[in-house]
Structure formats: structure tokens, C-alpha cells
Amino acid sequence: MDQERVWSGQAVAPGIGLGPAFLLRRERKTVQRSEIADIELELARLDKAIERARAMLELHRKRAARRFGDVVARIFDTHLMILEDEPAFDEIRELIRTESVSAQFAAFKILDNYARHFEKQEDTYFRDRAQDVRDVCRRLVGQLDGEDDTVLSDIPDEPCVLLAAELNPTDILRLPQDQIIAVATDAGGATSHTAILTRTLGVPSVVGLRDITTSVQRGDIVVINGNSGKVVLHPNPDQLARYERKHREYKEFVKSLEDIRDQRAETTDGHSVLLNSNIEMPSEAAAVLRNGSDGVGLFRTEYLVLTHGGLPDEEMQYNAYRNVIIALEGRPITFRTFDLGGDKAFPGAGIPVENNPFLGWRAIRVGLDRPEMMKPQLRAIFRAAVHGPAKLMFPMISTLEELYRAKEVLQDVLAELEADGIEYSHEVPVGMMVEVPSSALLASRFAPHVDFFSIGTNDLVQFTMAVDRGNEQVAGLHQPFNPAVLNLIKMTVDAGRMAQIPVSMCGEMAGQPLGTLLLLGLGLDELSTSPSLVPEVKKLVISSTLAEARKLAEESLRLDTAPQVRAHLLEYMKSRFKNLPIWFEPGT
Ligand code: PEP
Ligand code: MG
Secondary structure, eight states: OOOOEEEEOEEEEOSEEEEEEEEEOOSOOOOOOOBOSOHHHHHHHHHHHHHHHHHHHHHHHHHHHHHHOHHHHHHHHHHHHHHTOHHHHHHHHHHHHHHOBOHHHHHHHHHHHHHHHHHTOSSHHHHHHHHHHHHHHHHHHHHHHTSOOOOGGGOOSSOEEEEESOOOHHHHHHOOGGGEEEEEESSOOTTSHHHHHHHHHTOOEEEOOSSHHHHOOTTOEEEEETTTOEEEESOOHHHHHHHHHHHHHHHHHHHHGGGGTTSOOBOTTSOBOEEEEEESSGGGHHHHHHTTOSEEEEEETHHHHHHHTSOOOHHHHHHHHHHHHHHTTTOOEEEEOOOOBTTBOOTTSOOOOOSSGGGSSOHHHHHHHOHHHHHHHHHHHHHHGGGSOEEEEESOOOSHHHHHHHHHHHHHHHHHHHHTTOOOOSOOOEEEEEOSHHHHHTHHHHGGGOSEEEEOHHHHHHHHTTOOTTOGGGGGGOOTTSHHHHHHHHHHHHHHHHHTOOEEEOSGGGGOGGGHHHHHHHTOSEEEEOGGGHHHHHHHHHTSOHHHHHHHHHHHHTOOSHHHHHHHHHHHHHHHTTTSOOOOSTTO
């Protein structure tokens, strides 16, 4: 019997998935030079392979369009365009003719050259295209070899557990969700955008496993525990039975939460909070409704840019924003202006390679430097807001000057809309993310200038603890329960209260059941998290009192270290909610 092995990583999307592994290997496939006898036959073979590859891509394009809409489906257009690149394919044919080499070798040699050329470019957009060229190359060589390649969209039709060294956000958008039981990756941290997206898809996921892909073979049975962060290869029969039971129990619990979908999130002593969802794509509005959210607390609009492969124009943005507003059937939505940069490269913007991208040219900094980019977005949002309740917020504000300047740009935009006689909403509250320690520390000075605060703990923790949120080596220091972070949250909440503006939290901490009561007790008015996590958080809110939450928060604030706070919360939450199969602590 195969030896059982256990890994411990970061649980990033809840639930338990077990099944046969599918490995997404990205190592460069090299193709040996081989000579052929019949050149015409080889050229015909190449044409046939191109045709088959094209047919596969069309199929994947249709599948993506059905699941995510046209914007995502366009990713496959890039691959189709590469396949139709005449100069590149002329070079391949020429090489076959002049050197009598196999079509595999010629395709590999020429496309690999193109990919290398892209990789050397400064612009992240072109560097990302290298990946696309390699995907097309793998697909084509696979067709010529008559074998399955491991291009992401070729995941088998049977359900499987996806293992990969790393996945980028665009990969996740391409996943054939119905076939993926669970996801596990070597790289990544809990708040990387990859993790956030797998959570959005509602697929149990664990990241930061370091070397798992080197030890697992395709078809091996693996268990991914997205609640505890454990991954088990070749589980023994007893363990398998235990996981199957846990999986069943958890699924039944999640199913039972449908009963509270239309209930307000109100504590038993009558205190209401709003439970909102974070979304990345307009198509996720359905999940917001399905999970009983009060609205959308954060729409990460930059995903429109990432999936479009460039900046969508005002009209395209207007349509996307209007559609999502209409799909929410009257529930409010908060649009955040593009938060590009960091781990969300901005295609075509010429962002140079930065040593510290999270601290670099990112978010509002890009927006203020490029008003030609920010203005059409503001116009589109204010025009779309005519169709339903919408708010606007600026990401990563670190100084008051930035806020003043962002509001000035907005005033210019509104004046232009007015002068052009274009209809727009006059009722859009304007707020800011509090996700940089400087703005949390000065929250009382920012508060008079905004209509609301939204605390982004993913970045706030990253900057407070000086820890890269996507780096598994230092993941242990990404501590939302560190007293330094709790104090910054409290300062922000208190400043909001003084100025009588609502304070929401939209970082991943807002969806962590371990912290639900603590956050209530700290005085947050709204929590916004992935749609699939809303029901569990709601269950905890409606089973608690504000009084106990305040007491728990006071006790937690008196502690000195993150482990102490976690231990205290864990002890309380586990005994208080022992009848609910919620995993309060990843890693157990
Ligand atoms: C955050 O930083 O907490 C946040 C919500 O924004 P993002 O994860 O998109 O950086
Ligand atoms: Mg952020």
C-alpha cells in the first residue's frame, strides 16, 4: 500500500475535497530535434494540429463565456490570436522545409524563442504574454505528439483535485469549476488574490504547501482540508472514512444555513450588522443573492482590466457596472477604483519591474498619476449608479493629500458630466479603504472628509507586520489577531464613530469565523467577505449577543501577542459554539 503523507499549509477556502489528483505542470517541455523524410507530410501534420488546437480553444472559449461571461472568455482570444500569428507560423514552416525537422521541434523552437523574447520585456503585460505563448506551444506540441498536454483548460472531464506549483488569478478564472473538487498549491499566502478567487469559486483550497507537487502523481488519492489546511496523500481507509464523514457533516451544515438566508444578521440582543460580499466579476452577483448577503461591500473592479487584458473603455465599464447593479436587485454595492499593481499587474501600462511591488506604484497612486485612466472609470460608476444604490471608494489611501486629490479628480469628472448634460447619480457616498497604517493612525483626520471607511486587513496586516501577504515563507507573521492590528482597527472604528460615519471591514479577516465576535465587539458596522463565507458568519452573529462580543473584544485587546489572542478566541468560540461544525482554527 502507498505510504500516507501529510502536509500542512494555509487553509484559504473552506470545505473538504477528496479525489484523484490532477497535476498542472508548468515546467518547460523541451522537444528533441528529430529529422523527417517527408516534408509535405510534416507540413500537413502541422496544419492539422493547428486546426485541432483551434477547435479546442473555441470550445474552452464557449465554456468560459457560459460560466463567466464574455470578458473572461476573451482570455482564450489571446491564445487563438497566437495560433493565427502568420509570421510565427511561417517561420515554423520555413524551419521544417529548410532543415527537415519534425513539426514538434520546429514549433517548439520558434514559439520558445518568442516566449523568451516576451519574458525579457520590462512591461509585465508582455511578460505575462510569454505564459500564453508557452500554453499555446504546449497545446500544439501535445496535439502533434497525440498526447494529453497539461494546459489548464484541458483538465479531464471527471472530477479531480487540482495541484499546481502556483496559480495566477487568470488561471483561476479559467478553471472548469464543475470538475474541480479542491485546489492545493506549493506557493501562495492566504490573502493572495489567487486564494481570494478560489474562495469566490467556493472550492476548498489550501496554499503554501511548498513541495507537494513534486511528491504526488496524477490519479493519486488526496484529501484537501480547506478548513484546517491539512493535505493528506494516500490516506489510509480509516482516515478516508473520517474525512468523508467530516465532509458530509460540513456539507449538511452548509446546506442547513440556507434556512437563514433571508434573515437579517441581528444578534439576540437586537444589534444589527450588515453582511456584505466581496466580488471580482459582475457574474458573481448571483452568488451574492444566493448566499443571503445584504449587498456588495467591495467590488474589485481591477479584475475587469485583468480579464480584458487592458483598460476597458468607459462604455464597456458602464455596461459592466450597470449590469451588476441591476443584478443585485436593489442591494447596495461599493465600487473600488482600480487597485492595480502589487500582485495584480496592469496589462500594457508599462509598469516597470519593481523591487517591492506591494509598496510601489499601485492602486490610487496609479490612478492619480493617470487621470486619463481614473476619469472614465469614475464617469462610468456615477452614470451606472442611476440604476441602483452604489458607493465609491478609493484604495490604498496613505496620505490626506491623496484623498484631497482623488476627490478633486472626482469633482472635475462630475462637473464634466454636468456640463455635457449626461445623466449621473447625485447620491453616491464616497469613502476610502483604510489599509495602510498611516491612514489608520490618522483615521480621525480622514473621517471628516469621507462618507465611510472600509478596513482592508489583507494589506493593513501586510504593512503593519512588514510581511508580504503572498509569501508562504513568512505566512506565520501575517497575523490579523496581532494586538498592533487590533489597535489600528479600533482606532479606525472609534474615529468613524466620532465622525458618525459607518466603518466596514472588507479584508479576509471579516470572513474568519474565529474573529466574528471580536469584530462585532470592536464595533464594526459591516463585514464584507467572499459570498460563500457569509452564511457561516451570519449564523454566528444571530447566535450571539453584542454584550458577549464586547466583553470578548475587551479581553482580547488586553492581551500582548497574536497567539494569546488566538488561543483566547479559540477557547471561547469552540466551547460557545460546540454544536456547530465550524473549524475555528486552520491547522487542527
Ligand atoms: C485588503 O487589502 O484587505 C483588501 C480588501 O483589498 P485587496 O485584498 O484587494 O488588496
Ligand atoms: Mg488591499
